[in-house]
Amino acid sequence: MDFARPVGMRKFTISNSEIGGPLNLKETILSAQTSEPEWAMHGGLFINVKELDGVAVKYSLNQRGTADNYNIDVEFISASSTDGIERALREHLNRVLGLRDDLLSFYREYDSEKEPLSRTFRDLRGLRLMRGTNLYESLLCSILSQNNSAKRWNQIARLLMKSYGRHIRLPDGSSSYLFPDPLKIARLTARELQSKTSAGYRAKSIVDVSRLIAEKELELAELVKLDYERASEVLLQLHGVGPKVADCFLLYGLGKLEAAPVDVWIHRIVTKLYFGGRKISRVNTARFLRERFGIWAGYAQLYLFDYARRTTVMNNES
DNA sequence: TCCCAGGGAGGAT
DNA sequence: ATCCTCCATGGG
Numbered sequence A: 001m002d003f004a005r006p007v008g009m010r011k012f013t014i015s016n017s018e019i020g021g022p023l024n025l026k027e028t029i030l031s032a033q034t035s036e037p038e039w040a041m042h043g044g045l046f047i048n049v050k051e052l053d054g055v056a057v058k059y060s061l062n063q064r065g066t067a068d069n070y071n072i073d074v075e076f077i078s079a080s081s082t083d084g085i086e087r088a089l090r091e092h093l094n095r096v097l098g099l100r101d102d103l104l105s106f107y108r109e110y111d112s113e114k115e116p117l118s119r120t121f122r123d124l125r126g127l128r129l130m131r132g133t134n135l136y137e138s139l140l141c142s143i144l145s146q147n148n149s150a151k152r153w154n155q156i157a158r159l160l161m162k163s164y165g166r167h168i169r170l171p172d173g174s175s176s177y178l179f180p181d182p183l184k185i186a187r188l189t190a191r192e193l194q195s196k197t198s199a200g201y202r203a204k205s206i207v208d209v210s211r212l213i214a215e216k217e218l219e220l221a222e223l224v225k226l227d228y229e230r231a232s233e234v235l236l237q238l239h240g241v242g243p244k245v246a247d248c249f250l251l252y253g254l255g256k257l258e259a260a261p262v263d264v265w266i267h268r269i270v271t272k273l274y275f276g277g278r279k280i281s282r283v284n285t286a287r288f289l290r291e292r293f294g295i296w297a298g299y300a301q302l303y304l305f306d307y308a309r310r311t312t313v314m315n316n317e318s
Numbered sequence B: 001t002c003c004c005a006g007g008g009a010g011g012a013t
Numbered sequence C: 001a002t003c004c005t006c007c008a009t010g011g012g
Helices: A025-030 A085-096 A103-110 A116-124 A135-144 A150-164 A182-186 A190-197 A202-214 A228-236 A243-253 A264-275 A282-317
Strands: A010-015 A040-042 A045-052 A055-065 A070-078 A167-169 A175-177
Touching: A010 A085, A025 A055, A045 A085, A055 A085, A070 A085, A103 A116, A103 A282, A116 A282, A135 A150, A135 A202, A135 A243, A150 A182, A150 A190, A182 A202, A190 A202, A228 A243, A243 A282, A264 A282
Parallel strands: none
Antiparallel strands: A010 A070, A040 A045, A045 A055, A055 A070, A167 A175
């Protein structure tokens, strides 16, 4: 973190022996494929602030070694020091970074010359699927991403936090804003939210969904118990939530790994690699990915997305 | 000025 | 079922 080591800072290390397979922390975080705002990066360290078990925790991560033989240094500091924070943080990191996902089986299963997906494995080894830790935050960010750039939905999310989230101070002198509570957003009008965040026409969806949650007509935690199809049906009834946004929340928020959000990039690369450029709709692309890759559809999407963007950048530079 | 960004709603065919 | 247009906003 910043400068001198502040009082109360603690640290621990996670080694590859505790994790099922490779990890490329940098690629994982910079892929920015998740449903919560991007992490900060200072001096080569990834930094995030989250509320764990009701306590605000600021932590930094650094990976040493290779994608297969590595240690992750974790330093953290919390608003109030209680025992059990380290355990909560370890659990948090396992979820957020997908450390329990069996990547080696994924590679093994699709490691074939005939499988276009295998082309992505060499450069992206250790790339993992990030998950959110706050269902409400994940859903709202997914809605914000609609017809928007990653940079801008992140900006809107930060404005949302700054305008309506709880302000917290850390012992190292820094301060931060947590993601707001649905009850707080439910009281706003779409116009008020719009004026503070520039969310555009998505402001109405944000307020609507927040009201449903505040009135307990929608219980996000209940959706975890449903299977992909059932949870999807519920989500698609929400204003501002279509197939793509629903799949984002199903995957990154609810952790339904068979969900494969199809955006312009995925649509492009799947059409090219699997359909010879033949026209196929987005919903059919999503269905294709689910049927072909099953529980690895979300991962297939993650790898193809990154691969598509890399090759496009390369083409543009050449 | 136009086009696009991790699309979706509402309507017409 | 599939196709069309409009939708706020900001960056290129």
